[in-house]
Amino acid sequence: MEIKQVTVIGSGLMGSGIAQVIATAGINVNLFDSFPEALDKGKSGIEKSLARLVKAGRMKSDDLSKVMGRIKFYREMEESLAGSELVIEAVPEIPELKEEVFNSVEKFANPDAILATNTSNIRITEIASKLKTPERLVGMHFFNPPAMMKLVEVIKGEKSSESNFQEVFNFSKKIGKEPIKVCKDTAGFVVNRISAPESLYFILLLENKVDSPEAIDSFARSQALPMGPYELMDYVGIDTVLHSLEYYNKTLSSAYGKTTIPQKMVSEKRLGIKTGEGFYKWKEGKAQVPSASPSTKVELLDVFCLEINEATKLIEEGVASPEDIEKGFxxxxxxxxxxxxxxxxxxxKEVKDKLIQLHEKYGADVFKPAKSIDEGRMKEAMDGRLKAKTEAKAITAEGEQLLNVKRTGKVARIELNNGRNNLLNMKVLDQLNNVIDQLWNDREVFVVVISGNGNLFSAGAELTQFIPDSMEFIEYSRKGERIFRKLSEIPKIVIAEMKGYVLGGGFELSLNCDIRVSHSECVIGFPETTIGLLPGWSGSQKLAKLIGMSRASYLILTGERFTGDLAKEYGIVSRIYSKNELQERTMEFATELSEKVSPIAAALSKKLIYKGSEVPADVGLEMESIAMGTIxxxxxxxEGISAFVQKRKPEYKFQ
Ligand SMILES: NC(=O)c1ccc[n+]([C@@H]2O[C@H](COP(=O)([O-])OP(=O)(O)OC[C@H]3O[C@@H](n4cnc5c(N)ncnc54)[C@H](O)[C@@H]3O)[C@@H](O)[C@H]2O)c1
Structure with a gap:
């Protein structure tokens, strides 16, 4: 789906910045605010920001008017929503206000439009719970100022549809941002959640009279931070800090509800820069920080350990990958x-000891070591091994990892991971067998994608492994065939994503999948007869069934390699995607199938297609009638029928 027009709701600090970013990327934006003066302020804010970019030589002056020409300003929500494919809400962080806004959006927006919220902390699931179409809503968290900050956290609420999640992720890239995927909804998402214990720590330092704000800020600046933590809180607004603490108290831990200082400051209207006084007095946008020597009572390690601890919890909970956490933070x-x-x-040990010490000193349970740190598995969590175990608990292969298995929504992706050529051998077969068995009974997975790690699918079987005699070779051959056959029997749609080389055993593996996709230049073939072998693991049987005897004999008897394009012409491959987009498009396709095709219907249809072709026609037709009765x-x-009648997306449960 190409997003050609976006509506941004709320033309404040964030909304106007977001509109500017989108228009700069060449996309039309409608900016709506219910307050005319806010709309005017938003417009002049964008003009000033663009002028600054022109002055700094980062934008051509001609482009300024082009960008402004793409932004239309609206005082009526209904008008602003007409024709938009994406709606981004950026009104103040008040749940009731966001609810009211989305109620109107649902009334007036295009029924297929993707809905996104720029909330800083509120769980997407909570906002979505007030919507009639919660699956449409995704989190799209920009950072301040949006024109400068590259990060966008794209958050999947419990009900967000996989396709909208993916669309918002792709769109964020398209407008020049570096998005990260927040796959599980949590208060504060990644960046704010990791910062939360740290904010609490700095407040507790004052509550426990450890040192003065100026001494601690001086320490922070001595460590090359641009701003100390208290100056930063004053800048953000003490009311905003307090709101976040209250929300984390409700959603994450009661430790966040035990402070007194921010409450007192809010009641005294000492909100920081916006009221002229917070921890410090503010003059002309600058904090009047009394000079002080750097505190000797705090250590950088305290802050680092709190960040590592919260990041570990996010990995344990499956919120985001270590790579995305690192990049995002x-x-x-x-x-x-x-x-x-x-x-x-x-x-x-260093991290664990420090966290125990902080917990004992300040009594906040969020400082306690995360489970993996407590059990000595911090490194495992940080390098992704823990993720593989928890994320794919029922589907990860045992022992040496020759397959990568990843779950996204209802789609499981298996990648062969055996050296540069992803060769198939006994160990890979054993692991594949194990993974298929575990996936078999996993009712949360509807579609399986098989591909290779790196640039190729698989260059074939490993020919150098030692197999002592013919009898053993028969068993090896039988074993591969039985394992591959399971792919055509498993009650899931299995897609082979064919890329680079798909030769010999690799081609045989793909032939046992239900659907094959590829790129044009992919190199496919059965070279076996040219090295004195023959296509095993079902190759000699499956290819002829798929494309007919004449074409199969030619390809097997000549050993000729052929392209993805020819495979498409022969009907081996159903879809060709561009090489650069192969994985992205395949995963989108898999996600689409996981959302629209009933998994039971798919499982029974597979049986009828494959088993039906092996029995007499009247037996096959009888099987079909029985399957109809079963379904x-x-x-x-x-669910399928109701969704069809009600013109909504079905929510299949595999039941
Ligand atoms: N300020 C930040 O640093 C920052 C960073 C990331 C995310 N956010 C989040 O972005 C959202 C917006 O924050 P902000 O800082 O831009 O706030 P803001 O107060 O600067 O802007 C909010 C705008 O929404 C408008 N508005 C209020 N009610 C409205 C309604 N019913 N319909 C349409 N417009 C309405 C206001 O007139 C205002 O222009 C919040 O959810 C906030 O948590 C803020």
Whole structure:
């Protein structure tokens, strides 16, 4: 889907910045605000910001008017929504206000429009719970100022549809941002959640009279931070800090509800820069920080350990990958590194001891070591091994990891991961067998994608492994065939994503999948006869069934390699995608199938197609009638029909 027009709701600090970013990327934006003066302020804010970019030589002066020409300003929500494919809400962080806004958006927006919220902290699931179409809503968290900050956190609420999640992710890239995927909804998402214990720590330092704000800020500046933590809180607004603490108290831990200082400051209207006084007095946009020597009572390690601890919890909970946490936190905090790389330079014991010490001193349970740190598995969490275990708990292969398995929504992706050529051998077959068995009973997975790590699918079987005699070779051959056959029997749609080389055993593996997709230049073939072998693991049988005897004999007897394009012409491959977009498009396709096709209907159809072709026609037709009767009694059949009648997306449960 190409997003050609976006509506942004709320033309404040964030909304106007977001509109500017989108228009700069060449996309039309409608900016709506219910307050005319806010709309005027938003417009002049964008003009000033663009003028600054022109002055700094980062934009041509001709482009300024082009960008402004793409932004239309609206005082009526209904008009602003007409024709937009994406709606981004950026009104103040008040749940009731966001609810009211989305109620109207649902009334007036295009029914297919994707809805996004720029909330800083509120769980997407919570906002979506007030919507009639919660699956449409995705989190799209920009950072301030949007024109400068590269990061966008794209958040999947519990009900967000996989396709909208992916669309918002792709769109964020298209407008020049570096998005990260927040796959599980949590208060504060990645950056704000990792910063939360740290904010609490700095407040507790004052509550426990450890040192003065100016001494601690002086320490922070001595460590090359641009701003100390108290100056930063004054800048953000003490009311905003307090709102966040209250929300985290409700959603994450009661430790966030035990402070007194921010409450007192708010009641005294000492909100920071916006009221002229917070921790410091503010004059002409500058904090009047009394000079002080750097505190000796705090250590940088305290802060680092709190960040590592919260990042570990996010990995354990499956919120985001270590790579995305590292990228997100460093981009979001404007730092050269994030908690994952800091953790690599520290020992598990160092981090654990420090966290125990902080917990004992300040009594906040959020400072307690995360489970993996407590159990000495911090490194495992940080380098992604823990993720593989928890994320794919039922589907990860045992032992040496020759397959990568990743779950996204209802789609499981298996990648062969055996050296540069992803060769198939006994160990890979055993692991594939194990993964298929575990996926078999996983009712949360509807579609499986098989591909290779790196640039190719698989260059074939490993020919150098030692197999002592013919009898053993028969068993090896039988074993591969039985394991591959399971792919055509498993009650899921299995897609082969064919790329680079798909030769010999690799081609045989793909032939056992239900659907094959590829790129034009992919190199496919059965070279076996040219090295004195023949296509095993079902190759000699499957290809002829698929494309007919004449073409199959030619390809097997000549050993000729052929392209993805020819494979498409022969009907081996159903879809050709561009090489650069192959994985992205395949995963989108898999996601689409996982959302629209009933998994039971797919499972029974597979049986009828494959088994039906092996039995006499009247037996096959009888099987079909029985399958029809079976499906009639399922809840998913009822769901499919109701969704069709109600013109909504079905929510299949595999029941
Ligand atoms: N300020 C930040 O640093 C920052 C960073 C990331 C995310 N956010 C989030 O972005 C959202 C907006 O924050 P902001 O800082 O831009 O706030 P803001 O107060 O600067 O802007 C909000 C705008 O919404 C408008 N508005 C209020 N009610 C409205 C309604 N019913 N319909 C249309 N417009 C309405 C206001 O007139 C105002 O122009 C919040 O959810 C905030 O948490 C803020």
């Amino acid at each position: 460093s981009l979001g905090m404007n730092r050269p590194f994030g908690p994952v790389s800091v953790a690599k330079g520290l020992s598990n 009639y009694g399922t809840k998913d059949f009822m």
